Amino acid sequence: MPTGVTNSLTAAGHKATSSQRQKARGEKDFEPRILAFCCNWCSYAGADLAGTSRRQMPPNVRIIRVNCTGRVDPSFILDALNQGADGVLISGCHPGDCHYTSGNLKMKSRFALLQKVLEEAGFEPERIHLQWASAAEGDVFTEGITSMVERIKALGPNPARKD
Amino acid sequence: MTKRIAMAQLTSCWGCDQSLLDLHLGLLEVLPELEIVFWPAVVDFKIKDLESMPDESIHIGLVEGSCRTEDDVRLLNLMRAKSKILVAWGVCSCYGGIQGLANQWELDELVDRKFMKADTVTDPRIPSENVPAFVPQVRPNVDVVKFNILLPGCPPTSKNIVEALAAILTGKPFDLPEKSVCDQCPKVKQDKHITKFHRSHEGRIDPSKCLLDQGYLCLGFATIGFCGAICPTVNSPCKGCFGPVLRVKDHGAKIVSALGAIAEMEPEQLKDSFPDPIGSFYFTDYAASYLSRMRDKARSKKK
Known part of the structure; x- marks a missing residue:
């Protein structure tokens, strides 16, 4: 994550002044940095649809496109959190709709275990979230992003995040 | 000299x-x-x-x-x-x-x-x-x-x-092997259809077959093949004590990845199969894991 870029964006998407940037570090005006893994076949197209339909959503999420949520190794998620992401969202096809038949179901199993590992390690399991959004569901994707941002805002910054 | x-x-x-x-x-x-x-x-x-x-x-x-x-x-x-x-x-x-x-x-x-x-x-x-x-x-x-x-x-x-x-x-170079414990294990491996995980004292182990196939948490697949598969060879599941396969950055995450893919059970059931996932998946390398590093950062930030 290029910190220069991520730090200078506020919720409104404008360049932040240095005082605003200072402020954003405080818990009160906390703007989370969230990483989203979106599968190529459903959620990435869904995100695209949300964009072309001009749906409004908070700009706290950076998307990485993957071929399938089944390609998302749990170490990618932990690596992101270790690098300071406040939350990680994984968005894929609905069960039964996977382009590769069952990649999303594998992710679902991994996700359940990973949440438990995260909780045992002393971190909030809600920092990671798994959602399904198809290519036709720009609204579901928007809703997912919005609620993810709200959820992470309530949790506060990642305790391992560098200021 | x-x-x-x-x-x-x-x-x-x-x-x-x-x-x-x-x-x-x-x-x-x-x-x-x-x-x-x-x-x-x-x-x-x-x-x-x-x-x-x-x-x-x-x-x-x-x-x-x-x-x-x-x-x-x-x-x-x-x-x-x-x-x-x-x-x-x-x-x-x-x-x-x-x-x-x-x-x-x-x-x-x-x-x-x-x-x-x-x-x-x-x-x-x-x-x-x-x-x-x-x-x-x-x-x-x-x-x-x-x-x-x-x-x-x-x-x-x-x-x-x-x-x-x-x-x-x-003066010769000393390189660690690229292989996993499974590569060294003599047991017969088949397609995996794991519907339940057993503790190592439960049930009867078929000594000719892969322990993981039989539902025992044998971590040979994610563990560096350096020991000669001494434990699985004598029907004791690999605990992963030699650490991860070369270039795997996080042993436990790799184990979670594999278990999610091979277990034929509901996610909730899979989750409940491991009461202490960190102890099971990071037996000797938790200090080198992403999670431990995160906790370390959080700790030094608190100070």
Whole structure:
């Protein structure tokens, strides 16, 4: 994550002044940095649809496109959190709709275990979230992003995040 | 010319020394090549003996154990300064070892549990005299000083140790294998259809078939093939004690990845199969995991 870029964006998407940037570090005006893994076949197209339909959503999420949520190794998620992401969202096809038949179901199993590992390690399991959004569901994707941002805002910054 | 060798012990069980001594008569082949200059496990060397040696005067330095106390950190830095070739001897030295699992808790909780609340304690008090101070977390030694050779294992087998020493003595490169424990395991592997995980004492093991296929949590698939698959060969599931396969950055995450893909069960059922996932998936390398590093960062930020 290029910190220069991520730090200078506020919720409104404008360049932040240095005082605003200072402020954003405080818990009160906390703007989370969230990483989203979106599968190529459903959620990435869904995100695209949300964009072309001009749906409004908070700009706290950076998307990485993957071929399938089944390609998302749990170490990618932990690596992101270790690098300071406040939350990680994984968005894929609905069960039964996977382009590769069952990649999303594998992710679902991994996700359940990973949440438990995260909780045992002393971190909030809600920092990671798994959602399904198809290519036709720009609204579901928007809703997912919005609620993810709200959820992470309530949790506060990642305790391992560098200021 | 004989090579000067030093063997230093940080916080550990000293099992790596046992493994070296298990060479028995085989030691006779190696010993004439070596001059032991520091080995407190066997002879009463003091730290001042090591301090008095010139820098880089030791050809081979073996460091066993991880840093749980400030004295450990001091000894580790001293060994680095005095040794030409520094070897991380055993999985504690490479990845933090079992004591790395303690990174799940804060130091005061650990001290309280160990000295005040342990069932066997009759006179609860926290020792404060003539003992070195604890460090807040176990960090892998490779994060503290630079090592030349990693020799994982809990302990590394006698064969591993002698091979590494032979390579160093003859000036040959010593590389860890690329393979996993499964590659070394003689059991017949089939398509996996795991519908339930068993504890190792439950059920009857078919000695000819892969333990994982039979529903036992055998971690050979994610663990470096350096031991010769000694445990699964005798029907004891691999606990992953030699650490991850080369280039795997997080042992437990890789195990979670594989289990999610091969278990034919509902996610909730899979989750409930492992009451202590960190203990099961990061047996000897939790200190080197992303999660432990995150906790470390959070800890130093709090201060």
